Ligand SMILES: Cc1cc2nc3c(=O)[nH]c(=O)nc-3n(C[C@H](O)[C@H](O)[C@H](O)COP(=O)(O)OP(=O)(O)OC[C@H]3O[C@@H](n4cnc5c(N)ncnc54)[C@H](O)[C@@H]3O)c2cc1C
Ligand SMILES: *[C@@H]1O[C@H](CO)[C@@H](O)[C@H](O)[C@H]1NC(C)=O
Ligand SMILES: *[C@@H]1O[C@H](CO)[C@@H](O)[C@H](O)[C@H]1NC(C)=O
Ligand SMILES: *[C@@H]1O[C@H](CO)[C@@H](O)[C@H](O)[C@H]1NC(C)=O
Ligand SMILES: *[C@@H]1O[C@H](CO)[C@@H](O)[C@H](O)[C@H]1NC(C)=O
Ligand SMILES: *[C@@H]1O[C@H](CO)[C@@H](O)[C@H](O)[C@H]1NC(C)=O
Ligand SMILES: *[C@@H]1O[C@H](CO)[C@@H](O)[C@H](O)[C@H]1NC(C)=O
Ligand SMILES: *[C@@H]1O[C@H](CO)[C@@H](O)[C@H](O)[C@H]1NC(C)=O
């Protein structure tokens with residue numbers, strides 16, 4: 001071989017390594033890019049590359065500094081967390097307890113700040129081109145790549161140790177049109193009114209922009225969750241779902257940076273497999289969505305119904321009332337009711353006194369008749385009234401618009417409260433269960449088996465039925481088919497403190513996974529229904545079945561086609577079974 005060609009040959013080999021390397025390059029290894037190479041990346045993305053340290057670092061260095069005071073003041077502010085390369089929304093995903101690495105604000109006075117799962121570098125991308133450059137760089141250097149939008153992911157999918165982060169917060173364009181024609185479609189195939197949203201737009205920004213045009217999009221109930229990030233790619237549930245379908249049912253087109261760094265369009269006319277997968281297949285898996293186009297709808301008035309139920313703490317009448325409520329839910333949902341409810345079986349009032357409480361908020365879109373809605377609640381209210389130990393409060397009001405609901409009731413203010421430690425579990429329950437004779441009682445007897453710490457809720461999301469159930473004939477997507485049969489997605493959480501050791505955390509996780517989750521699964525059977533992949537356990541056993549059901553094999557094939565080397569990787573995503581939990585090393589089979 002020509003001696004001059006040899007170095008080139010070695011470089012070519014080094015570049016070829018990623019596809020077969022069992023592990024991603026870690027920051028303490030010789031393969032880690034040199035300062036010079038990071039600078040080259042920085043230039044190619046116009047100076048938007050930053051070295052990252054955990055946000056609480058200033059408090060470890062100097063507790064009395066202005067920087068530390070600012071961090072302390074903003075600690076629970078989701079808007080601030082969304083914008084910080086050195087934070088996500090849930091502290092437990094910033095730490096890496098397996099390695100004793102954390103940088104909790106709460107432990108600044110007695111520990112050292114360690115990087116944990118916080119990315120090492122962040123590319124704060126401003127354009128598709130920046131995303132492409134960052135993907136190519138990660139590929140060339142065999143880096144663990146992370147995509148962070150809002151950082152809300154409950155399964156820790158927007159952080160990873162030793163990673164390069166792509167932070168989408170700088171991409172904020174919103175383009176609203178009256179008739180959207182998908183790329184590659186004949187001109188007469190207009191899909192009607194739509195909005196094209198950049199990857200970094202937040203729900204509150206989207207709602208505000210659409211309000212000025214008197215329009216609405218099916219979106220979530222949060223300020224900072226990103227409508228076109230993990231939310232819509234994971235399916236996206238909404239208080240408007242019963243009315244207009246899942247968020248992903250209303251997606252018309254995605255603009256995607258692929259694993260090779262190419263920019264492609266996915267819609268009903270081109271790259272249809274990708275279009276199918278991006279609607280319910282999950283974020284961080286098939287490509288990086290640079291922008292997405294979703295349907296918009298006319299503003300409409302709505303009726304808001306509010307129901308409170310309470311008993312003395314621990315009174316069994318509470319659980320009978322819960323069975324009554326769940327038995328009434330199919331009729332409420334069939335009438336268009338969608339929303340949320342909280343069961344708080346152990347709510348402390350004053351010392352030695354507690355109450356068992358339930359609160360429900362249901363909205364009925366595109367109606368202004370409270371009498372019609374009250375009539376549907378009547379049988380339930382009568383039943384509840386018949387039990388003297390149960391206190392009931394009910395009211396219904398007309399709201400002038402959906403935006404009124406959003407900005408005054410659902411998400412007033414400008415940030416969600418986050419910053420804590422949170423582990424979630426989820427189960428989808430079917431309408432069939434609740435209309436069956438003993439179904440409501442069986443569900444309630446499962447809920448009753450949980451231990452409720454003071455103030456701990458069990459949360460019901462009434463976000464399906466209606467258009468979600470009607471859509472399978474019209475929408476062919478990767479969304480778990482169980483969603484079409486769902487009436488409620490029930491979620492519960494567990495937490496711990498910053499001092500909880502990894503061994504203690506594992507005990508909580510173990511009980512969560514092997515005792516608590518099976519209680520919910522047993523109601524309809526572990527192989528029936530499923531879980532909502534965006535609000536489920538990070539330790540979900542059989543996640544492929546729980547999150548996608550019969551769609552999994554097709555999703556896995558699409559993953560292999562578009563991203564055979566797994567450059568896009570996150571916990572409990574399609575193809576993640578081939579990697580360790582951190583997505584750092586392939587599992588050699
Ligand atoms: C306060 C709160 C309220 C919520 N309300 C709802 C709700 O009403 N309905 C609902 O369905 N869910 C809701 N969720 C759950 C939410 O859907 C998930 O947390 C989801 O992961 C958020 O997506 P994100 O992109 O904003 O977050 P991130 O954590 O930034 O990203 C989530 C995942 O998507 C990936 N990702 C992000 N952007 C992209 C992109 N552009 N291309 C490819 N992959 C990407 C990330 O890598 C990560 O794996 C809520 C969560 C919270 C904390
Ligand atoms: C990237 O360039 C910008 C602008 O020159 C600079 O502020 C920043 O520190 C650079 N990032 C790195 C990691 O060197
Ligand atoms: C949250 O932080 C943002 C800045 O990141 C600020 O504009 C906003 O007012 C803060 N909200 C609250 C409730 O503190
Ligand atoms: C973490 O700390 C615990 C307790 O100090 C210790 O037993 C354990 O070996 C440490 N783990 C690692 C990976 O360093
Ligand atoms: C609201 O209901 C009316 C009457 O049924 C219907 O014509 C209209 O299309 C609905 N609006 C929306 C946005 O669905
Ligand atoms: C609460 O209960 C404890 C233990 O039974 C008792 O010591 C205490 O006085 C009670 N407090 C009140 C306010 O009743
Ligand atoms: C239930 O009781 C409340 C208050 O006691 C009363 O206002 C309401 O009319 C009753 N509703 C029904 C349907 O009986
Ligand atoms: C339910 O309880 C909450 C909290 O106490 C209260 O704000 C609300 O007005 C109650 N709803 C009704 C319908 O009375």
Ligand SMILES: *[C@@H]1O[C@H](CO)[C@@H](O)[C@H](O)[C@H]1NC(C)=O
Pocket residue numbers: 449450451452508511512515516
């Ligand atoms: C396991 O979960 C059950 C149900 O919530 C609870 O009753 C029990 O106390 C838990 N066990 C442990 C060890 O946490």
Ligand SMILES: *[C@@H]1O[C@H](CO)[C@@H](O)[C@H](O)[C@H]1NC(C)=O
Pocket residue numbers: 420421453454455456457495496497498
């Ligand atoms: C855990 O959650 C409960 C509410 O369920 C809350 O009261 C408590 O403060 C939380 N604990 C920690 C350590 O965050």
Ligand SMILES: *[C@@H]1O[C@H](CO)[C@@H](O)[C@H](O)[C@H]1NC(C)=O
Pocket residue numbers: 110497498499
């Ligand atoms: C954690 O441990 C530290 C040091 O032992 C202590 O000061 C702090 O109060 C503890 N925090 C919690 C939430 O238990």
